[in-house]
Amino acid sequence: AEGALRQSQKMEAVGQLTGGIAHDFNNMLAVVIGSLDLLRRKMAADVPERRHAESAMEAANRAAALTQRLLAFARQQPLKPQPVDVNELVAGMSDLLRRALGANVQLELLTGSRLWCTRADPNQLENAIVNLAVNARDAMPDGGRLVIETGNARLDRRYTASHPGVAEGDYVLVAVSDDGVGMPPEVVERAFDPFFSTKQAGQGTGLGLSQVYGFVKQSGGHVRIYSEPGRGTSVKIYLPRLAGQKAEPAAPGPVAASLPR
Numbered sequence: 001a002e003g004a005l006r007q008s009q010k011m012e013a014v015g016q017l018t019g020g021i022a023h024d025f026n027n028m029l030a031v032v033i034g035s036l037d038l039l040r041r042k043m044a045a046d047v048p049e050r051r052h053a054e055s056a057m058e059a060a061n062r063a064a065a066l067t068q069r070l071l072a073f074a075r076q077q078p079l080k081p082q083p084v085d086v087n088e089l090v091a092g093m094s095d096l097l098r099r100a101l102g103a104n105v106q107l108e109l110l111t112g113s114r115l116w117c118t119r120a121d122p123n124q125l126e127n128a129i130v131n132l133a134v135n136a137r138d139a140m141p142d143g144g145r146l147v148i149e150t151g152n153a154r155l156d157r158r159y160t161a162s163h164p165g166v167a168e169g170d171y172v173l174v175a176v177s178d179d180g181v182g183m184p185p186e187v188v189e190r191a192f193d194p195f196f197s198t199k200q201a202g203q204g205t206g207l208g209l210s211q212v213y214g215f216v217k218q219s220g221g222h223v224r225i226y227s228e229p230g231r232g233t234s235v236k237i238y239l240p241r242l243a244g245q246k247a248e249p250a251a252p253g254p255v256a257a258s259l260p261r
């Protein structure tokens with residue numbers, strides 16, 4: 001909440017730093033993985049030490065996958081915005097989401113009617129929704145409900161006055177809500193910070209929400225977290241309505257900032 005400018009400067013600095021480190025790290029990992037592979041090949045299948053070589057290899061491969069993600073993040077691939085029907089996009093993701101969420105989490109899609117179109121990079125929007133869904137799943141270790149809701153929303157003067165940097169106007173809303181553990185205010189405050197994570201080492205990179213933030217900001221949108229410990233979390237993404245679209249009759253107002261029960 002300390003201002004969009006500070007956040008984007010931080011993102012840029014971290015992007016440069018991360019890119020450099022990830023690149024060097026990747027080269028070193030290639031040596032580690034190559035050497036481990038040689039070592040393993042030289043060992044007979046029944047040598048007990050082989051197990052150690054294999055678990056080292058596994059860890060090195062995980063590290064390589066992580067640096068790939070860091071590189072993709074640092075590169076900040078240029079967005080390829082195009083008109084998007086968010087309802088269609090979300091509906092097309094339901095199989096993928098169900099697989100990512102597992103059997104314990106119920107997925108519910110609440111698609112708003114007469115939804116406006118937005119202009120965004122569809123791949124990055126999918127990516128953002130997957131990031132939010134994975135966070136929601138992690139917040140519901142004993143299962144729960146994940147609701148993805150879409151709707152038309154108008155952010156009026158009253159709203160923008162208390163949210164500097166947000167332009168007044170029409171937006172397409174995508175809200176991803178869970179009834180998981182929730183976050184205390186001091187976590188909400190830092191949740192968009194790159195590398196901020198409360199997850200165990202190796203479980204989280206702390207980049208998911210900063211990626212979401214970067215994507216939404218670059219798309220001219222707005223993102224907010226509503227969360228209550230013990231009750232759940234709702235992340236709302238507002239993407240600008242595509243200009244030039246014919247106005248549909250009586251757009252519903254902004255969806256209330258309610259959490260699923």
Ligand code: ADP
Nearest residue numbers: 135136139197198199204205206207208209233
């Ligand atoms: P990561 O998931 O790798 O930790 P993120 O940037 O995606 O990184 O999230 C940062 C932190 O925000 C998480 O570690 C967690 O503490 C908190 N968080 C994010 N989403 C949720 C959620 N749906 N419920 C509870 N806490 C969350």
